[in-house]
Amino acid sequence: MPTTSDAPVLDTLAAMTVDSIERCGMDARTLILTRIAALVAMDAPAISYLAHVDPAVKAELTVEQLQDVLVAIAPVVGTARVMSAAGHIAQAFGVAIALADAEAQSIAEAGARSRDSA
Template sequence: MMTGVGGLWMLAVVSNSGSGTTSQQKEFDMPVVGAATHQTLSGVSSHDVDALEDAIGLREASRESTGLDERTFALVKIATLIALDAPPASYAWQVGNAIAQGVTPEDILGVLRAVAPQVGGPKVVAAAPEIMVALGLDLDEEG
């Protein structure tokens, strides 16, 4: 467990062995984070397109190397998120990119259906609400 006050942080390590529980504590100073680093991390965490491109910067080069058009590339990215059981923030970013490339919600549903036999039901069920949220749909709302 890590706790901190100001720039001083303490890491507590607890181990449980046959001879009982032991605990060690170590203090360390957190590094000073530069303004540019802070700004980039803030931008990436809030899905700022420019910050993401600066931080990641590989999207366009990656797409060009595949030979896929932008729309197909966006659909492949969504299929990959489903297969990996990706975190919600990934869906928000990739679904937004896909919509910007002309992908429709129906296309995304088609991807979900297409990958289901390969990735399995649990991953499809887990991905569906993430896709709904990324599309701005209410999870409790029925279409």
């Protein structure tokens, strides 16, 4: 039975991700590193990495750990894929930072409007 949604594709992807996480016995950091390695192997676009920024932050993934994954898989996936991934990861972090800045600015503006009207 179809469900009504404004974003059925994103909802499906989110449900698949939740199901995968629930069925996986890996700790959060290992899971994210494994997923990033898979994204590199697939030459995934930046938007795919963007979906993993928040979970990576929550898992306290460090830049060094991310670099270690890229170094570890480079001989298998090749330098072109690793370099492509590095660019896509940087782009995803840039978008995530821009979104966080925009959200913080909106919150600050709402707070200022609230204070001004009080």
